[in-house]
Amino acid sequence: MDLAAIIHETWAELAARRGAGQVADYIPALARVDPTKFGIALATPDGQTHCAGDAAEPFSIQSISKVFVLALALDRHGPKLFERVGREPSGDPFNSIVQLERDHGIPRNPFINAGAIVTTDHLIDDRPVDEAIAELLALLRTIARDDTIMIDGEVAMSESTAGDRNRSLAYFMASFDVLNNAVPDILNGYFRQCALALSCRNLAEAGLFLACDGTDPVTGQTVVSSERCRRINALMLTCGHYDNSGQFAYEVGFCGKSGVGGGILAVVPNRASIAVWSPGLGDAGTSLLGSAALRLIAEKTGWSIF
Numbered sequence: 001m002d003l004a005a006i007i008h009e010t011w012a013e014l015a016a017r018r019g020a021g022q023v024a025d026y027i028p029a030l031a032r033v034d035p036t037k038f039g040i041a042l043a044t045p046d047g048q049t050h051c052a053g054d055a056a057e058p059f060s061i062q063s064i065s066k067v068f069v070l071a072l073a074l075d076r077h078g079p080k081l082f083e084r085v086g087r088e089p090s091g092d093p094f095n096s097i098v099q100l101e102r103d104h105g106i107p108r109n110p111f112i113n114a115g116a117i118v119t120t121d122h123l124i125d126d127r128p129v130d131e132a133i134a135e136l137l138a139l140l141r142t143i144a145r146d147d148t149i150m151i152d153g154e155v156a157m158s159e160s161t162a163g164d165r166n167r168s169l170a171y172f173m174a175s176f177d178v179l180n181n182a183v184p185d186i187l188n189g190y191f192r193q194c195a196l197a198l199s200c201r202n203l204a205e206a207g208l209f210l211a212c213d214g215t216d217p218v219t220g221q222t223v224v225s226s227e228r229c230r231r232i233n234a235l236m237l238t239c240g241h242y243d244n245s246g247q248f249a250y251e252v253g254f255c256g257k258s259g260v261g262g263g264i265l266a267v268v269p270n271r272a273s274i275a276v277w278s279p280g281l282g283d284a285g286t287s288l289l290g291s292a293a294l295r296l297i298a299e300k301t302g303w304s305i306f
């Protein structure tokens with residue numbers, strides 16, 4: 001199969017629709033991103049990465065960071081983490097608060113904002129926030145093989161300025177004694193992880209361990225055990241697109257995690273890690289063109305996991 005050709009054809013078939021959807025405007029720094037950007041990168045276990053369009057340009061990975069934070073938090077705490085966060089799809093939008101009251105402050109999964117705030121709390125653990133964020137950045141720089149990966153300070157600031165919903169979620173959970181660290185410290189970490197800037201190439205390469213039983217085939221680094229890798233992929237499949245997860249599984253059939261910056265990381269076990277970026281979002285806050293690109297790639301490769 002000519003994967004390079006598939007990636008280029010996919011990009012070319014959708015290029016005319018660049019700009020479709022609504023750029024996230026509740027975070028002011030994201031509202032300023034050029035809506036016509038469109039990149040695709042596909043990394044395979046043999047170490048090759050095929051790219052098309054704006055695949056070299058860093059963008060704000062937002063909620064896609066929740067996957068890497070989950071991997072690190074599980075490494076620190078193991079399954080005990082799941083005493084504080086569930087493993088079920090929420091059926092609600094990513095920033096919804098409604099379920100927290102019914103479930104005594106325990107979020108339904110680690111990918112909705114409330115659940116990610118819990119995993120960030122566990123990543124921080126009993127050390128300074130800066131140390132936890134440095135660990136996350138070091139992991140990404142290693143597995144993406146790019147020491148220039150940074151946190152965009154302007155986006156992080158903007159997250160904080162527009163962060164009252166996340167503060168509400170965190171203080172609400174704190175009222176049930178679900179969090180260990182102080183809310184401002186946890187959110188300081190959460191806002192910075194969301195502001196990580198990676199290109200599609202970086203992201204596809206960083207996600208490759210998830211397609212390879214937890215070990216990055218290029219660097220040889222075991223990020224998580226194969227059992228844990230399967231479980232993270234299962235959560236991406238069932239919860240990675242919030243209240244659009246069923247639709248994404250139905251139409252694309254890859255494990256996936258979206259971000260409001262317009263990126264999606266998709267994992268096809270034993271085949272590839274794919275990153276797409278187009279800032280225009282659909283109703284569930286996930287990239288319109290990015291989802292369409294993954295659907296086309298699934299069709300052209302026949303790689304749906306079902």
Ligand code: DON
Pocket residue numbers: 061062063064094095113159166194258259260261284285286
């Ligand atoms: O906390 C927020 O609302 C954003 N920083 C991240 C949300 C997000 O990416 C949802 N994904 N589609």
